[in-house]
Amino acid sequence: MSIPIRALSNVSYDPDIGYLELKGAEKTRTLTANTVKTFAQSLRVMALSKELKKSNDLATKREAYYVSKNWGDARFSEQPESDNVIDDLEAMFRVNREALGFIPEEKGGAVSGRLIVIDTDPNTGKDIRINCSKMGTGAYSIPNSVENLRFETEAKFILAIETSGMHQRLVKHGYWKKANCILISLGGVPTRACRRFIRRLSDVANIPVYGFVDGDMYGWANIYRTLKVGSGNAAHINKFFCVPHARLFGITTDDIKKYELPTHPLTEVDIKRGNDALKNDPFIRLHPAWQKNIKDLIKMKKRAEQQALAKHGLNYVIERYLPDKLKNPSTWLP
Amino acid sequence: MSIPIRALSNVSYDPDIGYLELKGAEKTRTLTANTVKTFAQSLRVMALSKELKKSNDLATKREAYYVSKNWGDARFSEQPESDNVIDDLEAMFRVNREALGFIPEEKGGAVSGRLIVIDTDPNTGKDIRINCSKMGTGAYSIPNSVENLRFETEAKFILAIETSGMHQRLVKHGYWKKANCILISLGGVPTRACRRFIRRLSDVANIPVYGFVDGDMYGWANIYRTLKVGSGNAAHINKFFCVPHARLFGITTDDIKKYELPTHPLTEVDIKRGNDALKNDPFIRLHPAWQKNIKDLIKMKKRAEQQALAKHGLNYVIERYLPDKLKNPSTWLP
Numbered sequence: 001m002s003i004p005i006r007a008l009s010n011v012s013y014d015p016d017i018g019y020l021e022l023k024g025a026e027k028t029r030t031l032t033a034n035t036v037k038t039f040a041q042s043l044r045v046m047a048l049s050k051e052l053k054k055s056n057d058l059a060t061k062r063e064a065y066y067v068s069k070n071w072g073d074a075r076f077s078e079q080p081e082s083d084n085v086i087d088d089l090e091a092m093f094r095v096n097r098e099a100l101g102f103i104p105e106e107k108g109g110a111v112s113g114r115l116i117v118i119d120t121d122p123n124t125g126k127d128i129r130i131n132c133s134k135m136g137t138g139a140y141s142i143p144n145s146v147e148n149l150r151f152e153t154e155a156k157f158i159l160a161i162e163t164s165g166m167h168q169r170l171v172k173h174g175y176w177k178k179a180n181c182i183l184i185s186l187g188g189v190p191t192r193a194c195r196r197f198i199r200r201l202s203d204v205a206n207i208p209v210y211g212f213v214d215g216d217m218y219g220w221a222n223i224y225r226t227l228k229v230g231s232g233n234a235a236h237i238n239k240f241f242c243v244p245h246a247r248l249f250g251i252t253t254d255d256i257k258k259y260e261l262p263t264h265p266l267t268e269v270d271i272k273r274g275n276d277a278l279k280n281d282p283f284i285r286l287h288p289a290w291q292k293n294i295k296d297l298i299k300m301k302k303r304a305e306q307q308a309l310a311k312h313g314l315n316y317v318i319e320r321y322l323p324d325k326l327k328n329p330s331t332w333l334p
Numbered sequence: 335m336s337i338p339i340r341a342l343s344n345v346s347y348d349p350d351i352g353y354l355e356l357k358g359a360e361k362t363r364t365l366t367a368n369t370v371k372t373f374a375q376s377l378r379v380m381a382l383s384k385e386l387k388k389s390n391d392l393a394t395k396r397e398a399y400y401v402s403k404n405w406g407d408a409r410f411s412e413q414p415e416s417d418n419v420i421d422d423l424e425a426m427f428r429v430n431r432e433a434l435g436f437i438p439e440e441k442g443g444a445v446s447g448r449l450i451v452i453d454t455d456p457n458t459g460k461d462i463r464i465n466c467s468k469m470g471t472g473a474y475s476i477p478n479s480v481e482n483l484r485f486e487t488e489a490k491f492i493l494a495i496e497t498s499g500m501h502q503r504l505v506k507h508g509y510w511k512k513a514n515c516i517l518i519s520l521g522g523v524p525t526r527a528c529r530r531f532i533r534r535l536s537d538v539a540n541i542p543v544y545g546f547v548d549g550d551m552y553g554w555a556n557i558y559r560t561l562k563v564g565s566g567n568a569a570h571i572n573k574f575f576c577v578p579h580a581r582l583f584g585i586t587t588d589d590i591k592k593y594e595l596p597t598h599p600l601t602e603v604d605i606k607r608g609n610d611a612l613k614n615d616p617f618i619r620l621h622p623a624w625q626k627n628i629k630d631l632i633k634m635k636k637r638a639e640q641q642a643l644a645k646h647g648l649n650y651v652i653e654r655y656l657p658d659k660l661k662n663p664s665t666w667l668p
Contacts, residue, residue: 058502
C-alpha cells in the first residue's frame with residue numbers, strides 16, 4: 001500500500017489552485033512481521049467502508065473505532081489509531097472520508113434564505129425538497145454528510161457569518177430577502193460538513209462566498225482562512241473542503257477606523273498569533289493586503305467584534321454596513 | 335428597585351417543584367450618589383427592552399452592551415456589567431430575559447421527527463409551518479428565541495441526544511418513524527434556547543423527555559442534570575428552562591455491565607466530580623438511584639460513551655438498546 005505523507009513538509013501552496021496541496025512524497029505499508037497488525041487493520045477498515053457503502057449506511061470515526069472491538073486481535077486499542085488508518089485511506093484513495101462512509105462526529109452550520117436543498121428521504125428513498133426560505137426564525141441544520149445533497153437557488157451570494165447572534169438578526173429582519181442571498185451561520189470555526197456544504201453549494205450555484213467575522217486574529221486566521229484554504233495538518237483533503245473564491249467583507253482593520261467601532265485591547269496571544277501568521281502562514285505571506293491588515297491591527301493594539309456595529313443602532317449592519325460592503329469590493333480582503 | 339439575590343445561599347430544592355428555586359432574600363438598589371450610574375443604566379436597559387418589544391426586535395446581550403456605547407456617561411465599560419444588569423432585570427420581573435427581548439449569543443439544538451413547528455414568517459408576518467419530518471438527513475435548527483413558537487405533534491416522546499453523530503444515525507435509519515418520537519441533538523451541554531424549546535414542547539404536547547448521553551459524569555451532571563433541573567448560578571430562571579419530568583435512558587453504570595460496553599478509564603477529574611456531586615449536589619443527594627449509579631462508576635473506575643454500543647453492530651442501538659429501554663422503565667434514572 002502506498003500512502004501520501006501527510007505533513008507540512010509535503011505541502012505546497014499555489015494561489016491558482018487555491019488550497020494547501022500535497023506534494024508527491026509517499027510512504028509504503030508492506031506486509032512484514034512488524035506491520036501485520038496495521039496491515040490487517042487497514043484491510044478491515046476498507047472492508048467496513050465497502051459494507052457501509054453497500055448498505056447505504058454511515059459511521060462516525062468513533063463508531064468505527066468501537067466496531068473494531070469485535071475484530072479480535074485486529075481491534076484498535078485507542079481511537080487515534082483507527083482515526084489514523086481512516087486518514088491514510090482517504091489520502092490513499094484521494095477522496096474525502098465522507099465518500100468512504102465515515103462521517104465526522106460534529107456537524108454545525110445553520111442555513112437560511114433563498115435556497116432549496118434536495119436530499120433523499122431516509123424513510124421513503126424519494127427526493128425531498130427542503131426550502132431554507134421557509135424556516136421562520138429558525139434555520140436548516142446541515143447534516144454530518146452532505147455528499148448527496150443537490151441545490152436549487154437564484155441567490156446572488158452566500159454570506160458566511162461567524163456568530164449565531166448576527167445570523168439571527170439578519171434572519172429576523174429578512175436581510176436575505178432584501179439582498180437576495182443565502183445566510184450561513186458558521187458557529188465559530190466551521191466544521192468539515194459546513195465547509196463542504198458551502199464549497200459544493202457555491203460550485204453548483206456558481207455564486208461568490210463572503211465572510212463576515214470578528215475583526216481579530218481568531219476570526220481571520222482560524223475561521224475565515226480555514227473556510228477559504230483549509231488547514232495545514234489536513235492537506236490531503238483541503239481540496240474538498242476549501243472555498244478558494246471566498247472573500248472577506250470584514251470586520252477589517254480599516255472598518256474599525258472607518259466605522260469608529262468600540263474595541264477590546266489585543267492580548268499577548270493575539271499579537272503572537274498575528275506575528276506568527278505574518279512569518280509562517282503561506283496564505284497570508286502571499287497576500288500583501290492581508291499582511292497590511294494584520295500589521296495595522298498589531299499597531300492599533302485593538303480588535304473589534306462584528307456586533308460592535310450595534311453602537312450605531314441595532315440594524316445599522318443591515319441598513320448601512322452590508323450594503324456599503326456589497327458596493328465597494330475595494331474594501332474586501334482576499 | 336428590589337432585586338432578588340442570585341446566589342446558592344438563596345436557593346432551595348423541592349423535588350415536587352423540580353428545579354433549584356430562589357428563596358426570598360432581596361437586595362435594594364436605591365438612588366444615591368454612589369448608585370446613580372447603575373441606577374441610570376438599569377433604567378436605560380429597561381427602556382431598550384421596551385423599544386425592542388415595541389419594534390418586535392431582539393438583541394443579544396453583546397449587542398445590548400454595544401448599544402450602550404451611545405449612552406454617554408451611562409455607557410457600560412465592560413460586557414459583564416451590562417450582562418449583570420440584564421440578569422437583575424430578569425430576576426426583578428420574574429421572567430426569562432428572552433421575554434424582555436434579550437436573546438443569547440449561542441443557539442444549538444437540531445430537531446428531527448414527528449413535529450410541526452409553527453413560527454411567524456419574519457418577512458410576511460404570517461404563520462409558517464415547519465415540518466421536522468421533512469428535513470431529509472438534515473434537521474431543523476432551533477432559533478435563539480423560542481418564546482413565540484407553537485407546536486403540533488402526535489409523537490409519544492422526545493429523545494434528547496448528547497452527540498450529533500448518534501442523532502445522525504437515528505435520523506438516517508428513520509428511528510423517529512419506527513418509535514413515533516422527536517429526536518433532538520443537544521450538541522453537548524444544551525443551550526438556553528435548546529432547553530427552553532424542549533421544556534415548552536414537552537409541556538404543550540404533554541409527552542415525556544428521555545435523555546440519552548454518555549455514561550460519565552459530564553454526560554450525567556453537566557448535560558442531563560442541567561437539562562432537567564437547571565444550574566446553581568442561574569437559579570432565578572431555572573423555572574423557565576428546567577425539564578422536571580425528564581428521565582435518563584442511559585448510558586447508566588448498569589448498562590456498561592449488562593451490554594459489556596468498551597470503556598475508558600476514569601480520570602482523577604471524573605472521580606473528583608463524582609465525589610463532589612455525591613456530597614454537594616442537592617439533586618443527586620435527593621435521589622438514591624443516582625447516588626448508587628455514581629458510586630458504582632467510581633468503584634468500576636470506568637466510563638462508556640453512547641457510541642460504544644456500536645461494538646455489537648452499528649444499528650444495535652436502534653434494534654436492541656432503545657427498544658429495551660422503552661420497555662423497561664426500571665432501568666431508567668430519575
